[in-house]
Amino acid sequence: MDRFFRLDIVQTSSLHIAYEHHGPENGAPVILLHGFPYSPRAFDEIAPPLAAKGYRVIVPYLRGYGPTCFNSPGMLRSGQQAALAQDLLELMDALGIEQATLCGYDWGGRAACIVAALFPERVRGLVTGDGYNLQDIPNSIHPLDPASEHRYWYQYYFHTPRGVEGLTQNRRVLCELLWQLWSPTWARNAERYPLSAPAFDNPDFVEVVIHSYRHRFMYAPGDPALEGMEQALEKQPAISVPTISLCGADDGVGPASDDDEDAHHFTGPYERRVLAGVGHNIPEEAPEQTLKALLDLLQR
Numbered sequence: 001m002d003r004f005f006r007l008d009i010v011q012t013s014s015l016h017i018a019y020e021h022h023g024p025e026n027g028a029p030v031i032l033l034h035g036f037p038y039s040p041r042a043f044d045e046i047a048p049p050l051a052a053k054g055y056r057v058i059v060p061y062l063r064g065y066g067p068t069c070f071n072s073p074g075m076l077r078s079g080q081q082a083a084l085a086q087d088l089l090e091l092m093d094a095l096g097i098e099q100a101t102l103c104g105y106d107w108g109g110r111a112a113c114i115v116a117a118l119f120p121e122r123v124r125g126l127v128t129g130d131g132y133n134l135q136d137i138p139n140s141i142h143p144l145d146p147a148s149e150h151r152y153w154y155q156y157y158f159h160t161p162r163g164v165e166g167l168t169q170n171r172r173v174l175c176e177l178l179w180q181l182w183s184p185t186w187a188r189n190a191e192r193y194p195l196s197a198p199a200f201d202n203p204d205f206v207e208v209v210i211h212s213y214r215h216r217f218m219y220a221p222g223d224p225a226l227e228g229m230e231q232a233l234e235k236q237p238a239i240s241v242p243t244i245s246l247c248g249a250d251d252g253v254g255p256a257s258d259d260d261e262d263a264h265h266f267t268g269p270y271e272r273r274v275l276a277g278v279g280h281n282i283p284e285e286a287p288e289q290t291l292k293a294l295l296d297l298l299q300r
Contacts, residue, residue, distance in 0.1 A: 020040050035129070081135050098122070238267045
């Protein structure tokens with residue numbers, strides 16, 4: 001456990017969710033959500049300053065990471081986007097949080113964006129890494145430009161039995177490679193990666209990851225209990241809550257474009273900030289800018 005946080009566990013309908021927390025219990029809640037392949041360590045330089053300002057900070061381990069575990073062996077190890085959002089909603093319910101400011105990127109950004117889109121009354125404000133993170137699954141059958149397809153090699157790798165075996169046998173080496181490819185100009189990859197890597201030793205990590213990258217391309221069925229939410233997401237609902245989008249100019253998954261292609265998805269107060277010299281791991285690479293974005297929303 002990191003020195004900045006206390007660790008606790010709360011039970012939801014599917015999981016025992018491990019989460020790190022700090023700050024007063026009666027503070028305005030802020031939930032920080034990591035992505036793949038990352039961990040709560042991404043927020044080590046963000047959560048303590050928030051807590052010092054009196055905010056209640058919650059940093060969960062997503063399904064398949066760290067101490068978070070499923071309630072029973074027979075449950076589908078789903079990594080679909082609706083599962084991540086449902087986990088977030090149920091975490092808030094279990095902790096008695098009616099409304100929170102959310103900050104997430106990658107998988108965590110997807111969970112945050114979905115809750116903001118479908119349950120705006122639960123979200124005071126949103127800081128999202130790389131814009132509108134909802135997957136457009138029905139249109140996933142259409143190819144992207146060749147450069148983007150090249151950057152998504154790992155997703156197609158995970159569609160194959162070879163990819164399952166590769167992730168199983170080489171999870172730490174493979175995930176470290178993704179860190180290097182996705183944050184090519186960040187000087188702290190070698191220093192920070194070993195702090196997150198133990199979270200990938202979760203026994204459900206491989207199964208959840210593989211399901212995530214197959215479901216989004218319609219190569220794996222989802223959880224029937226989440227079908228209603230998935231159908232709602234097919235409509236690509238707009239996000240109306242106050243939002244700041246942080247985009248890394250050096251993101252190896254998808255460098256920030258000059259034009260804001262996501263702006264039409266946001267119907268409330270919205271701002272896009274492109275961060276020079278920053279890759280995919282936005283909160284860990286740019287903690288000051290991420291903290292500023294959160295405080296800009298919280299202090300409105």
